[in-house]
Amino acid sequence: MEAFGLLLHGFAVLLTWKTLVLMMVGLVLGIFVGVLPGLGGPNGVAILLPLTFTMDPTSAIVMLSCIYWGALFGGAITSILFNIPGEAWSVATTFDGYPMAQQGRAAEALTAAFTSSFIGSLVAVLLITFLAPMISSFALKFGPPEFFAVYLLTFCSFVGLGREAKHKTVISMSLGLLLAGIGMDTVSGNLRMTFGSPELLRGVNFLVAVIGLFGISEILLTMEERLALRGHAAGISLRVVLGVWRDLPKYWVTLLRSSFIGCWLGITPGGAIAASFMGYNLAKRFAKEPESFGKGRIEGVFAPETAAHASGTSALLPMLALGIPGSGTAAILLGGLMVWGLNPGPLLFVEHKDFVWGLIASMYLGNVVGLVLVLTTVPIFASILRVPFAAVAPMIVVSCAIGAYAIQNAIFDIWLMLGFGVVGYVFKKIGIPLAPFTLALVLGNRAEDAFRLSMIGSGGTLKVFWSNGLVGSITTLAILLLFWPVIDSLLARVGLTHGTRATSR
């Protein structure tokens, strides 16, 4: 029960007026960001990151993670009331959430969404509390080859398991890795791909790219799709909340199943989007009358929301324990850690106990406070959507520019942000996925350093990646995953021929 003692210590770090105020500010900003169309989890966190530059790391991460929880809660509001998913992982919530709102059961649907979000995150946080210290102490034995193998596994699983066209994932990832390499080479000190430009010496900052790719491009897309909202406003009364909570035990199987799916997909880089759909589909398949789904069934809200939040939260587990983000937002938080001068990875648990356990404790507290906050303030936040988009759009542009500039105090970064905005817009429209690009940009240098350090250690032979059982099996698994589509179709063909032979006999 060492983790429990450390967690209590985390709460002690957290319980100062300053951190509690920052927590509330973060939650409110986060819900705001989640409700506004054209902003969401990853870019909201990226834009608000500069606010935290002058804070100490613990306050900073508490505020940022609360923005993240707030954004997760906020996404549900628009999907249920307006049938507009604030986030891709809220799409499945609209299937039953919006019909419920149409039937006048908006308050019930919202309560269900918030409560199940809370349960999903709670399960994931419990997992983090007990599993993260174990994984990180195991990972402390990792040397450069092991780390490189884990990075390789992350990259390969994106290519092999992603649903997009393979060559587009490869384009996106190699472009990200290339841009990560611009600037000073950390091992040799040589300049790479700068073409004599002093602006490129700094390299392409990951956060600037994220603000452009997600923030600016989202504004362009939202404008293009023409915004017309039509929906319901709802206040939540205590009676409705208690009514939904009283029925909760009836749905324990759905909640548990979705939490499990979410945690699993959050840790592996599958993401919250897949989790929410899978949670919804499984709930439908196991239901007694599946045809009632999509017509306003409360389980249809419980299942995807629980899974999405379990996944969104557990994506922080590999980030904390190994320094590998499981989602876009986790990648930005990782970028934040580096800005505050912390080195993400297993050593974090040893060198910065206050920070790690403060963060974990803030996950518990942030979720409880967030739940109360959204339940009481839904009408206020829903009315934000009455503000015309013509006023919101330029404000988001200004916030993006402030965020991009503040990272390195460079005007060049504002231009870079604009460029990435255009790239993001075009890529999204022709189906080049942005997640592998983001991941490659944030992990590129670390992966290359790990590779070259292993090479220096081994005298330049690739055999080091199969030098012991651990690193060997991770590397082999990575290569298997990379070629998974090929292997899968081969297996299917072999299985098929066996099958036909069996029937012909």
Add this chain to the structure above:
Amino acid sequence: MSQTDIEIVVDDPTAPEDDSPSVVSSGTVEIVICLLLLALAATLGYDNWRTGASWDATGPEPGYFPFYLSIILGCGSLYGLIATLVSHRATRETFVARAQAGRVMAVFVPTLLFCLVTQFLGLYVASFLLIAGFMRLVGKITLWKSLLTALVFTAIMFVTFDIAFDVIMPKGPLEAALGR
């Protein structure tokens, strides 16, 4: 059931009709993007080859990784190029319709101008101009509302970043005249 249900309807006054003609097809855009990426891959690949992309006694030279990544990027874009040219179905889909392109430009051009103005007059002046101008010209919102919103938002940003959190933004002649 809650008694506070009211309907919120938000319509965009600038919204034009649907069924507007296509400006460019997805296939054309994909081909252009693939060609651009190929050119980028070639440039970066050449630069890294010059830096040194071989494998010496201590392992890879600085240009080794980026050089081979450029090759991977090149192969990926080449594949994309061929795949798009071969498939006829995808090439004819609309990438963007004229009305859509107009709306995208309505937000892109002001953003571009905003970046330009930031460079010379500082971020806060640019922000005021962008918000007021965009609300008035694109959103067709009354002048006093536009000016007031722009002023209040810019002031909040200034107080939050420059004063409360000590994150200093680029300034121009106006701030210099006011002694900041």
